[in-house]
Amino acid sequence: MGGIGSGRKNGGPLITDYQTIDVRVLQRRGVLTPGTLIGAHPRHETGELPPLQLQVGEDWIILTLRKRTGSPKAVECHNHIRLEHTPCNYGGNRPWFLCPCCSRRVALLYLGTTGYFACRRCRKLAYGSQRETEEGRALRKVSAIRKRLGWPPGVVRGHGERPKGMHRTTFRRLTELHDRYAAVVFEGLSARCDDIEEKISALGESLRRI
């Protein structure tokens, strides 16, 4: 089994192979207050991680990692990451990282072997199998609902008519459910399109070099 990006066989490494920082976790722990300076020694199941320091400013953080290179002197990697805040529906605001590579607004950044963080797309991480299972399940739910409503198959076809004899409340409930599962499917498709787009542009790049 497995489709596009379902594992290492099909492309890049899986997300779970990388260490991540999550802006929401930092926010919850209250470390995003300007002036914060902490040293941390995070542990990872696969072994030791380089010591890490976190410094917080108004709209940026600096994550310093000491990367072991084999030589006696460890190399320091300074990750200067900009922060952005967007208002929440229920007041307050939520923070985002701006990816140091592409400036996309993201919640998660992944540590590369170079000692620097970047977003999922910049790291070109493939989708994990868990994610794929989730999308598969959503697609099956969409198909089942469409069948029950007598709509033509295919999530891209949109809504059909309310079947004769079906209660309006039932129809509304099923339509809402359909849209919720369809959103999961579309989200997955859009991530895959991004991956494909990146591959095409890389291909174009290498063709130009020939």
Ligand SMILES: [Zn+2]
């Ligand atoms: Zn990026």
